[in-house]
Amino acid sequence: MDDNIVGLDKDIKILVPILLDEQSECRVVSICGMGGLGKTTLAKKIYHASQVVGHFKHLAWAYISQNCQERKVWEDILSDLKILSEADKKMKVEKLAEKLYSFLEKNKCLVILDDIWNPEDWDSLKPAFSARETKSKILLTSRNKEIISHADKNGFLYELQCLNYEQSSELFQKIAIPPTNSPGYKIEAKMKELGEDMVKHCAGHPLAIIILGGILATKYPSLTEWLKVSVNVKSNFKNDKGLVLKDVLLLSYDDLPPYLRPGFLYISQFPEDYEIPVDRLIQLRIAEGIVSSKQEEGDEGLVAEDVAEGYLMSLQKDV
Numbered sequence: 001m002d003d004n005i006v007g008l009d010k011d012i013k014i015l016v017p018i019l020l021d022e023q024s025e026c027r028v029v030s031i032c033g034m035g036g037l038g039k040t041t042l043a044k045k046i047y048h049a050s051q052v053v054g055h056f057k058h059l060a061w062a063y064i065s066q067n068c069q070e071r072k073v074w075e076d077i078l079s080d081l082k083i084l085s086e087a088d089k090k091m092k093v094e095k096l097a098e099k100l101y102s103f104l105e106k107n108k109c110l111v112i113l114d115d116i117w118n119p120e121d122w123d124s125l126k127p128a129f130s131a132r133e134t135k136s137k138i139l140l141t142s143r144n145k146e147i148i149s150h151a152d153k154n155g156f157l158y159e160l161q162c163l164n165y166e167q168s169s170e171l172f173q174k175i176a177i178p179p180t181n182s183p184g185y186k187i188e189a190k191m192k193e194l195g196e197d198m199v200k201h202c203a204g205h206p207l208a209i210i211i212l213g214g215i216l217a218t219k220y221p222s223l224t225e226w227l228k229v230s231v232n233v234k235s236n237f238k239n240d241k242g243l244v245l246k247d248v249l250l251l252s253y254d255d256l257p258p259y260l261r262p263g264f265l266y267i268s269q270f271p272e273d274y275e276i277p278v279d280r281l282i283q284l285r286i287a288e289g290i291v292s293s294k295q296e297e298g299d300e301g302l303v304a305e306d307v308a309e310g311y312l313m314s315l316q317k318d319v
Ligand SMILES: Nc1ncnc2c1ncn2[C@@H]1O[C@H](COP(=O)(O)OP(=O)(O)OP(=O)(O)O)[C@@H](O)[C@H]1O
Pocket: 001, 004, 005, 006, 007, 008, 033, 034, 035, 036, 037, 038, 039, 040, 041, 042, 115, 141, 143, 171, 206, 207, 210
């Protein structure tokens, strides 16, 4: 994944010094922007930046997501900080917050809170993060700009921008077109033109570019197949704002063979950022009747588990 990252250097150059500044009153930095814009990607780059790793004594990362459970978040952070004991897991939630508060107050830590949805979630988490006399910093990502004023009156709001056309084009090529040194490499002028045209519809949105590029990569080097996708892109998504995410996902959905579509939709019932155990997913899909041992001709000899696993592998490849 890292090989495909484009841009972000400018963003890192702005944000890292703010996080490293010990004199500043700013305790919380927030990266904001719409879904799929690259907030988590940027936060990850910062989390691994050598300057950041060298400056902070301890680093911790917690996914918050739509269903914010403070106990889980605090435990995850304490665990990353390597101070979560078995006794803590039975401790009252208020005590857990106190333990984290006091550790963050005394030690120079960077805590990333990825994907906070609303100010109320911050309110429920803040007992652990409200220390003022500390060298620790909080970096959060959110689609909601309002959280920062809620979290820290001296906080820094960073509004992440879309990719420019050159960056979009670079990302698209990395995803959709095999590297130039791979065997059989050729990119026809017409294909290039088609690709460039489709990228414009993505309006600099990295996730849209990745999804579109992913679809086209499975069809490379067939110009006819690229033309079909391009017709879809153009006829369905004529609005001036470019493709919105829903449209690109629809494109991805439409491109799946019909027998894979229910399985793709089924995944959406799991919460965002939730690690889905494959065995459980397979069992659930069989129980729901989405796959069975007699799903397809030629699969007669396969048990439902094998069919379901095969479908999952195809989904992983196609989506
Ligand atoms: N600058 C970039 N270069 C290459 N790929 C990128 C870039 N920014 C984001 N991506 C890719 O786009 C996808 C979405 O990025 P990411 O998950 O960081 O978005 P997000 O803003 O955190 O979205 P959400 O609001 O849903 O949490 C990921 O697959 C990521 O790898």
